[in-house]
Structure formats: structure tokens, C-alpha cells
Amino acid sequence: MSAVHVAGVSKIFNEGTPKQVDALVDVNLTVEPGEFVSLIGPSGCGKSTLLRLIANLLEPTTGSVAVNGKTAAQSRLDQDYGMAFQQAGLFDWRSVAKNIELPLELKGWDKDKRAARAKEMLELVKLPEFADLMPWQLSGGMQQRIAIARALAAHPPLLLMDEPFGALDEMTREYMQGELLRICAETKTTVVFVTHSIPEAVYLSNRVVVMSPRPGRITEVINVNLGANRGEDTRAADNFFAGITAVREALRGTHADHANAGAIRGVEDR
Amino acid sequence: MKPMLRRAAYRTGMFFVSVALVAVLWELYKVVGPEKGGKLFGAPILPRSNDTAMPHVWEMLSRYAEPEQRSPNSNLIWFVVLKGAFYSFRLALVGFILGSTIGVALAALMSRFKTMERGLLPYLVVSQTVPLIALAPLVVSWGGKVQIFGFTWPRWLSASVLGAFLAFFPIAVGTLRGLKSAPAASLELMESYAASWKQTLFKLKFPAAIPFMVPAFKLGASGAVIGVVVAEISTGLKGGIGRLIIEYARQATADPAKVFTAVFGAAGLGLAMAGLVALADVLLMRNRPKETTT
Numbered sequence: 001m002s003a004v005h006v007a008g009v010s011k012i013f014n015e016g017t018p019k020q021v022d023a024l025v026d027v028n029l030t031v032e033p034g035e036f037v038s039l040i041g042p043s044g045c046g047k048s049t050l051l052r053l054i055a056n057l058l059e060p061t062t063g064s065v066a067v068n069g070k071t072a073a074q075s076r077l078d079q080d081y082g083m084a085f086q087q088a089g090l091f092d093w094r095s096v097a098k099n100i101e102l103p104l105e106l107k108g109w110d111k112d113k114r115a116a117r118a119k120e121m122l123e124l125v126k127l128p129e130f131a132d133l134m135p136w137q138l139s140g141g142m143q144q145r146i147a148i149a150r151a152l153a154a155h156p157p158l159l160l161m162d163e164p165f166g167a168l169d170e171m172t173r174e175y176m177q178g179e180l181l182r183i184c185a186e187t188k189t190t191v192v193f194v195t196h197s198i199p200e201a202v203y204l205s206n207r208v209v210v211m212s213p214r215p216g217r218i219t220e221v222i223n224v225n226l227g228a229n230r231g232e233d234t235r236a237a238d239n240f241f242a243g244i245t246a247v248r249e250a251l252r253g254t255h256a257d258h259a260n261a262g263a264i265r266g267v268e269d270r
Numbered sequence: 271m272k273p274m275l276r277r278a279a280y281r282t283g284m285f286f287v288s289v290a291l292v293a294v295l296w297e298l299y300k301v302v303g304p305e306k307g308g309k310l311f312g313a314p315i316l317p318r319s320n321d322t323a324m325p326h327v328w329e330m331l332s333r334y335a336e337p338e339q340r341s342p343n344s345n346l347i348w349f350v351v352l353k354g355a356f357y358s359f360r361l362a363l364v365g366f367i368l369g370s371t372i373g374v375a376l377a378a379l380m381s382r383f384k385t386m387e388r389g390l391l392p393y394l395v396v397s398q399t400v401p402l403i404a405l406a407p408l409v410v411s412w413g414g415k416v417q418i419f420g421f422t423w424p425r426w427l428s429a430s431v432l433g434a435f436l437a438f439f440p441i442a443v444g445t446l447r448g449l450k451s452a453p454a455a456s457l458e459l460m461e462s463y464a465a466s467w468k469q470t471l472f473k474l475k476f477p478a479a480i481p482f483m484v485p486a487f488k489l490g491a492s493g494a495v496i497g498v499v500v501a502e503i504s505t506g507l508k509g510g511i512g513r514l515i516i517e518y519a520r521q522a523t524a525d526p527a528k529v530f531t532a533v534f535g536a537a538g539l540g541l542a543m544a545g546l547v548a549l550a551d552v553l554l555m556r557n558r559p560k561e562t563t564t
């Protein structure tokens with residue numbers, strides 16, 4: 001059973017109106033359990049749309065999305081996945097621990113069980129002493145780690161991330177990438193990860209899905225297995241750079257298309 | 271804690287400074303202003319500065335320590351005004367609670383159903399353009415006449431209803447804005463948890479609305495006070511500060527300082543209500559980021 005199975009999916013916004021946008025056309029993607037898959041591509045390539053289709057925050061125009069062998073709608077109801085966004089999006093009025101407990105609270109867990117799980121998650125993200133602080137007292141990187149703890153609190157088998165480290169500085173970002181890999185290895189979580197950054201996608205992923213815009217589609221899938229024990233040395237290794245080059249070339253192809261298409265369409269639009 | 275205390279002390283200090291400044295301006299006008307009023311650019315807008323129209327500040331203050339009537343066993347004015355203000359305060363509090371309940375419920379309803387907002391909001395705006403004075407006798411006439419399941423409508427409740435009438439509007443509008451202020455990403459997060467409408471309302475939208483609700487409730491609190499005092503004045507309801515204001519105003523020629531004691535009592539009443547909301551503000555916002563709402 002695949003963790004995610006996207007078959008023949010298209011998503012068209014404002015269909016039949018002058019503002020029609022073909023966000024995704026005929027997308028097929030399968031993610032196996034335990035895999036780390038990144039979606040990368042220029043703005044407007046539909047990578048965030050694809051993530052939201054998997055999360056059932058959007059309905060596909062055509063095609064089907066299955067998560068854990070269930071429909072996307074059912075797996076959302078069952079909280080089979082956790083989600084993290086570019087903004088940590090912690091609730092200002094809740095302490096760090098209470099933020100992590102939020103999904104459990106909504107599921108109707110009792111208080112002791114919630115508190116125990118929050119403690120466990122805080123240890124997982126290595127911030128156990130911050131339980132009673134308020135989110136705004138934490139740095140951006142810490143807030144994002146709490147957001148990951150919240151996303152994983154219900155122990156979902158799948159983690160969906162939409163540019164979670166996009167707002168962090170480079171040093172924090174690299175540290176967070178390492179932490180994410182460690183957490184996913186410990187919890188055996190499958191990840192679908194949207195990013196703008198080529199090194200980030202290559203460093204983290206088993207597979208990098210390269211997408212292109214107008215209409216949004218998958219142009220290439222690149223295998224980059226850097227092995228289980230990635231660390232600082234990996235970032236200087238030859239196969240890391242080989243991966244980056246491969247993804248960059250795939251993206252360059254889509255970029256050229258994008259530029260031309262953009263020029264022509266830009267005229268048409270007016 | 272210390273900077274908070276210092277800020278509170280600073281604010282209190284500034285309040286007294288500004289009150290003193292108004293008193294100084296008042297006395298200054300009495301010195302330079304025309305005794306029998308005056309025209310400015312042909313319009314008779316300068317108020318009379320004689321002691322009947324504008325008694326000295328110290329006369330107003332010393333009046334508090336004198337008896338209300340000439341009769342020997344009359345209470346001192348400060349006691350009568352305080353009693354009247356407290357009576358009106360209770361009515362205003364009932365009106366405020368009534369108005370907040372209705373206002374918040376309306377806001378929740380309007381945030382839930384777009385059609386409700388479109389259909390209801392214009393009526394709410396129109397409701398505030400109806401002059402309260404016109405409405406007051408009508409609502410007050412319910413007193414003693416309306417009976418619901420053995421509950422007889424007391425006369426004082428009419429004053430509270432008029433207070434609620436002025437209070438609910440800013441609260442409804444402010445709360446509605448607050449409920450809509452929840453960030454899209456947080457709403458998406460709640461959706462990803464398959465949270466129900468009720469869960470989203472109470473765990474996200476209301477907490478996110480608090481910074482918008484506090485100033486709205488401050489407006490609502492002063493609205494409740496105005497509604498109650500106007501109701502008392504226009505219907506002559508006994509016991510409250512509004513009644514004292516009309517009674518004392520009638521005696522203004524003989525005893526000009528007296529009416530001001532009651533007017534200040536009404537102002538104090540408004541401050542007490544605002545203080546109540548400010549206290550709630552401090553309690554609710556103590557754990558929030560320090561972009562203070564004022």
C-alpha cells in the first residue's frame with residue numbers, strides 16, 4: 001500500500017472563466033511508506049496545489065488522490081497526516097505544550113494522555129524545557145520545530161510540509177534539515193516536502209520531483225539517494241553536487257519553457 | 271512587572287494632569303470670557319462666564335461636602351451622588367452584559383453565514399441611527415405591563431435594555447472583525463485537522479478575536495452607561511444618576527454647582543465601567559505578544 005497515490009489528477013481554478021488557471025494537468029505520483037519526496041519548481045508550477053490536494057484541502061478537478069489506501073477525504077478525517085507551513089502558525093494564546101496538544105485536543109484525547117504526548121514530542125524536537133513558554137518568546141527556528149512537533153503529535157504516518165524552512169536563515173535552515181531527517185528516521189514518517197531550494201531538496205530527499213508551470217505538471221523525477229547517515233560531510237560530497245546539478249538542469253529546461261510561455265501569454269493576457 | 275507598574279503610574283499621573291489642565295482652562299475662561307456671553311464672527315457661540323453658568327471649580331468640589339437639601343436631616347451630596355451612580359452602574363452592568371451577549375452572538379452568526387452578514391448588518395447600522403430619546407419612552411412603557419411566564423417587566427430593566435441597545439452594536443461589529451482576523455494559514459491548519467465549525471470558532475477564531483474585542487467592549491461599556499443615563503433622564507426613572515442630573519439642573523439658578531456634582535458622578539460611572547473592561551483586558555492579554563491594545 002502506497003503512502004500517497006496520485007493518479008491522473010488535474011486541478012483547474014475558475015474553470016470556464018477568463019481567469020481560468022490550469023494549476024495541474026495529468027499528474028501521477030506515488031510515494032512509498034518511509035520515503036522522503038520533495039516537490040520543486042518555479043512559482044506557479046502547482047507544487048503547493050499538489051500538496052493541498054494530498055491534504056484534501058482542495059478537491060481535484062479530475063483524477064483521484066489516495067492516502068494510506070484511503071480517499072484523501074477519509075484520511076484527513078482520520079488525521080493520517082500532519083502538516084507544517086512556511087509560517088510556524090503557532091497560536092499566540094497557547095503555551096508551547098498546549099500548541100502541540102491542539103490536534104490531540106480536537107481528537108478528544110484526555111488531559112493526561114495529551115500532556116504525556118506533548119512531553120514526548122518536546123523531547124523529540126529537543127526543546128523539553130520550553131513547554132510552558134509562549135510561542136512568541138521563541139526564535140523562528142524553535143517555533144518551526146514546535147510546529148513540526150505539533151504536526152507529528154498524533155503520530156501520523158505522513159508529514160506534509162509546505163516550505164517549512166523558507167523563512168529561516170541559512171544556518172538555522174541547515175540545522176533544521178538535519179533535525180528533520182533525524183526526527184523522520186526515529187518516527188519512520190513519510191514526508192512530502194515543498195521547497196524552492198535545490199540543495200535542500202537534494203539533501204533531504206530520496207526523490208526530487210521537478211515541476212514546471214503553465215500548465216503545472218511534473219517534468220522529471222530524480223533519484224538522489226545520499227544514504228541514511230547524512231551529515232555535514234554530505235554537503236561537501238560529490239554525489240550531493242551531482243544531485244544538485246541534475247536537479248538544476250531539469251529545472252533549467254522548465255525555466256526556459258516558462259520564460260518563453262510567460263512572454264507569449266503575457267501579451268495574450270492584455 | 272516593574273515597567274508595567276511604572277507605566278500604570280505614568281498613565282494615572284497623566285490622567286490627573288489632564289484633569290487639572292481642564293480645571294485651569296475653565297477658570298481661565300472665567301477670567302477672560304464675556305460675563306453675558308458673546309458673539310464670535312457674528313454668531314453667539316461664546317458661553318457666559320458668570321458664576322451661574324460656570325461656577326468655580328472649587329465651588330463644585332466643596333459642594334460635595336454640603337447637604338443635598340436645606341432640611342436638617344438631609345444627606346451630604348457626595349453620598350447621594352455616589353448612591354445614584356451605583357444604582358445606575360448596576361443598571362448599566364446589566365445592559366452591558368445583555369448587549370455583549372447579543373453582540374457576540376450576532377457576530378458569531380454573521381461570521382458563520384455570509385448571507386446573515388449581508389442581510390443583518392444594514393439593519394444593525396440603521397438601528398443605531400434611531401434617536402435613543404425617541405425610543406426610551408416606548409421601552410420604558412413596558413415597565414409593569416409586560417408579563418412573560420409570571421415575570422413582570424420591572425421599570426429599571428427598560429433602562430438596562432436601552433443601555434444594551436447602545437452597547438451591542440460596537441461589540442457586534444468589533445467581534446465580527448476579530449472573528450475574521452484569524453490568519454488563513456491557521457484556518458487551513460484547523461481544516462487539516464478536520465476540526466468542526468464549533469471547534470474552529472472556540473479554539474481559533476474567538477482567541478484570535480480578543481485583541482479586536484477588547485476595544486469594542488470598551489466602546490460598548492460606555493454605550494451602556496450613556497443608554498442608561500439617557501433612559502433615566504428622558505423617563506424620569508428614580509434612583510439613578512440621570513434623575514439626579516435633571517433634578518439638580520432645575521435648581522441650577524439657585525445652586526449652580528450642584529448639577530456639576532451629578533455630571534461628574536456620571537463621568538465617574540463611565541470610568542468605572544471602562545475600568546472593568548480594562549481589567550479584563552489585562553487578564554486576557556497577559557500572555558500575548560506585547561503589542562499592547564489601548
